[in-house]
Amino acid sequence: MELVVASHNEGKAREIRALLAPLGYTVHSAAALHLPEPEETGATFEANAELKAHAAATAATMAALADDSGLVVPALDDAPGIYSARWAGPDKDFTIAMQRVERELEARGQTPTGSAAYFVCALSFCTAEGVLTTVRGEVHGTLTFPARGLHGFGYDPIFIPSGYDQSFGELDAAEKQRISHRTRAFEALLTHLKQEHAA
Numbered sequence: 151m152e153l154v155v156a157s158h159n160e161g162k163a164r165e166i167r168a169l170l171a172p173l174g175y176t177v178h179s180a181a182a183l184h185l186p187e188p189e190e191t192g193a194t195f196e197a198n199a200e201l202k203a204h205a206a207a208t209a210a211t212m213a214a215l216a217d218d219s220g221l222v223v224p225a226l227d228d229a230p231g232i233y234s235a236r237w238a239g240p241d242k243d244f245t246i247a248m249q250r251v252e253r254e255l256e257a258r259g260q261t262p263t264g265s266a267a268y269f270v271c272a273l274s275f276c277t278a279e280g281v282l283t284t285v286r287g288e289v290h291g292t293l294t295f296p297a298r299g300l301h302g303f304g305y306d307p308i309f310i311p312s313g314y315d316q317s318f319g320e321l322d323a324a325e326k327q328r329i330s331h332r333t334r335a336f337e338a339l340l341t342h343l344k345q346e347h348a349a
Contacts, residue, residue: 154178156206156216158187166215169336173343178210185209195219195232195272196284203276212278215339219271219331221305223251223293225260231270234305245297248308252295265293267309271331273339283342287334302326 153175155163163179170177180187188205192198195218202216220234230237230247237247255262268290275283290312297307299319307319311329318326327333 151213152176152178153213153215154180154183154185154206154210156180156185156202156214162217165332169340170215173340175213178212180206180210183210190218190232192218192232195270196274196286198232199272199274200276200282200284203274204280204282207276207278207280214276215273216276217271217273217332217335219269221251221267221269221309223255223265223267225258225265226251226254229254238304244304248295248297248305251293251305251308255293262293262295267291267293269305269309269331271335273332273335275339275343283339285335285338285342287331287336287338289329289331289334 151174153170155166155177157163157179158181160179160181163177167177185206188201190198190201192201198218199216203214206214206216220231222228222231235242237250238244239246252262255265268288271287273285291310293308294310294317295308297319298317299307301320301323302318307317309318310316311318
């Protein structure tokens with residue numbers, strides 16, 4: 151069984167390859183297959199994941215898997231949300247994005263450190279025939295400023311998961327992966343795929 155990961159991020163493709171290996175999938179990245187990146191026009195994480203998965207499955211004529219993820223801050227009306235990557239600008243500088251979160255919370259009279267936040271990952275699996283299955287994983291916690299830790303990526307250095315006193319940027323990579331939103335979404339998807347596999 152072949153599958154394309156609708157991402158041009160080789161690190162993400164590698165992570166997904168390891169997760170799907172037990173099910174017998176041969177995993178390709180969108181970059182390796184030279185697939186175009188569709189414009190993300192969805193209004194939700196799920197809609198964007200489905201859009202990317204369907205586009206990749208159609209272009210590659212094989213099953214595809216896509217994710218859409220980001221940071222949600224309730225005090226900012228759920229921003230940056232689906233625009234999490236866009237807040238980092240064209241150069242994907244998340245230092246700028248993290249500073250913007252702090253600045254916008256202050257502008258609303260909120261105390262940035264300690265503000266509630268959560269990460270979302272929507273995963274969408276699309277068969278070669280265009281049938282979609284979409285799941286969601288979340289991890290909740292609070293924000294901390296200034297940013298802490300050099301591990302992880304994106305908004306990890308300002309996010310402290312509930313029950314921990316270290317940010318995702320400080321946590322050991324294996325521990326972060328154990329509790330992350332992406333892992334939780336994958337667990338839900340793998341349960342579904344194993345049921346399909348067994349049927």
